[in-house]
Amino acid sequence: MMLPEISVVRLNVQLTKKCNQRCVSCNSYELPSDDELSLDEFKSAIFQASNLFHLKNIAFTGGEPTLYRHFKEVASYAKGKAENVSVTTNGYYCTSEERIRELIEAGVNRFSFSYHGVGTHDAFTRLPGSEARLRKAIKTAARLRESYPHLYVKVGTLFDGQMSSAGGRNVFWTFAAKQESICTSSFWMTASLHSQARSCRKTSA
Template sequence: MAVNLDPVMACNLRCKMCYFTDKDYVKTLKGQLTSDEVKRIAEVIFTRALKLQIGCGTEPTLYENLPEIIGLGKQYNVPYISLTTNANLLTEDSINAMLHAGLNEFTISLHGVEKRSYEDFMGKGDYERFRDVFQIFIKLKQRFDFKVRVNYTFNEDNFLELNRLFEQFNPDSIDILQIRPIQNLGNTAYQNFSLDQVKSVYPKVYQHLKDECKNHGIVFMAPERLSDLEKVNESSVIFDYTYCYISPNKFFRKGFKWKEESFENYTHRMGWGKQLLKNAFKSKKSLKTERNHLNYDVNFN
């Protein structure tokens, strides 16, 4: 399973493409996990995790003890542990502590290459502080084996800046570049979801980034064509069975009494095996009704 954990329901920034600019939605985001709850979560689900993703829809660096969560992941032999963050609260000491605990990857959210667009799209973000973090990564890569993934969400107003990404950010600090289009997350501050102006320039920018990444030994992940976004991703059918989201208010599925029962008891009680078998024979037509996920072209070097 892919275990996705939000230990605290808060964020230090107000990115314009994020639901943290939806005042009504933010009111519903409350709470943080206690140390005892984190230990129980690890006991119940970490043994089934192929990957532990810390930080999914909120900012995990607001949580006081991330090394504890990472350490529990290693204790339960989770093969890969990643942290998704806007990086504005990262320091050399905090990065060092997480790497010592066993973190495998930092996934860094980025919505603008230039200072003006970065600070505009990532409300309350500090561009210089953000860039300093990448210099810390270069320094610590000499002592630790870890990956840095940049996750760039593009729209009509920030897409062409991708041509200048490696002018502003040292490619030695980046191992994976992932670009993906804006998604409608509700009543967000930025509401331009059209990609019409991107379509004509997308192939050229895509090829430029692909070539640059190849030259620098960076894995490049992106839809090869914008039309690929409209295709059905057939792996979406297994999403509800492999994606496990946990927060102070949710644990995988409604009805899972995780504080009292084991994962094995829960799945036996709700007929997990029969549901999996039934879904193995879903038709192409029924797949189109499923929640769909992006199709990426992944370029390794």
């Protein structure tokens, strides 16, 4: 019997466990990172997957994927194997237009920024100043859509007690609306409480 053709919509590739943040919902930064695959090993895995399936999106995750030492090289390779190349990032190292342009020119055409609560982001990441840098990264990426019309920018936010309130949501959507190059449909939300995130981490420990 002939099996139906399978189309893979998204291939997730965890490039590294390294992360500069210490989010309460994640222990990636505590895990050893000396077992990272080499650039050639990642290329081989992507090559094999692309030969088996039609890849619509290769999504790089972490840790913080931009900390992978060969990120631009692997993104460039992935560009030729899928319709889209995306990166899920905390935005800490993407505050300058020059840096984001580097990633776009390397092959990334989708950015997904992780935003863990307006006014509570720093407490969640346990990295002072991380919210200010993230907001700057989002604004910079939004502006660059004028030069790169096919660039897709998405922001994911964690709804804690403050964000679940009408006031908290209004603060977030006011910020979102000011980023004129980002469609509101590009924003996704995850309904979750900080306390739930901590519980999950304790359970997995």
